[in-house]
Amino acid sequence: MTTGASYPAAASSVVVVAPHFCVGHPIDLTIVRKMMTLSEGTFGVTDVDGNLMFKVQGGDILSLQDRRVLLDAAGNPLMTYQQKLMSARRRWEAFRGDSTDERDILFSVRKSSFFQINTNLDVFMASNTSEDVCDFRIEGNLFESKCVIYAGNSNNIIAQMHRNHSAESILLGKDSFGVTVYPNVDYAFIVSLIVILEEINTDR
Numbered sequence: 001m002t003t004g005a006s007y008p009a010a011a012s013s014v015v016v017v018a019p020h021f022c023v024g025h026p027i028d029l030t031i032v033r034k035m036m037t038l039s040e041g042t043f044g045v046t047d048v049d050g051n052l053m054f055k056v057q058g059g060d061i062l063s064l065q066d067r068r069v070l071l072d073a074a075g076n077p078l079m080t081y082q083q084k085l086m087s088a089r090r091r092w093e094a095f096r097g098d099s100t101d102e103r104d105i106l107f108s109v110r111k112s113s114f115f116q117i118n119t120n121l122d123v124f125m126a127s128n129t130s131e132d133v134c135d136f137r138i139e140g141n142l143f144e145s146k147c148v149i150y151a152g153n154s155n156n157i158i159a160q161m162h163r164n165h166s167a168e169s170i171l172l173g174k175d176s177f178g179v180t181v182y183p184n185v186d187y188a189f190i191v192s193l194i195v196i197l198e199e200i201n202t203d204r
Helices: 165-172 187-202
Strands: 027-034 043-044 051-056 069-074 077-085 091-096 105-110 120-125 136-141 148-149 157-164 174-181
Touching: 027 120, 027 136, 051 187, 069 187, 077 187, 091 187, 105 187, 120 187, 136 187, 157 187, 174 187
Parallel strands: none
Antiparallel strands: 027 043, 027 174, 043 051, 051 069, 069 077, 077 091, 091 105, 105 120, 120 136, 136 148, 148 157, 157 174
């Protein structure tokens, strides 16, 4: 739990993965990407006490299909997300559990514009078929290695991320990110957005 700072709760609860990931206080998480590995996109997520909260399994580095699976600490699949092939704006789609069936899609993420210096993303829930207005948006700052996640086109922040720069992360070949999730926001959902953001930033 975050201390020493006050973060406003979301106007209404943001539940995407499951209600028990949505709590009434802010949560600080650390997301670590293991860079020196044969499988891409392998992340570990811990709380402030170092307890494992989630794992993200990556696909084979030789595979043509970019696919990631979000697992809880016990190894149960919560969400599968993969890059949509032949997508002009690097669209990723997220599905419930270990499914990739269109009937199980939860949300999709794409770049907000074709040409941009920073990585700004629009998030559309499955029910938003018109995609006229995004449900959430991510504004990244590539130079400062941070991002802010907003509800829709409002200025209401629901989470923030910054890269942890340390000698340990460099020596061990790991990227580390600090994430603060605001109250009443599904923190499993936020972890997924950060992972997708990093995959798009990597832009293989």
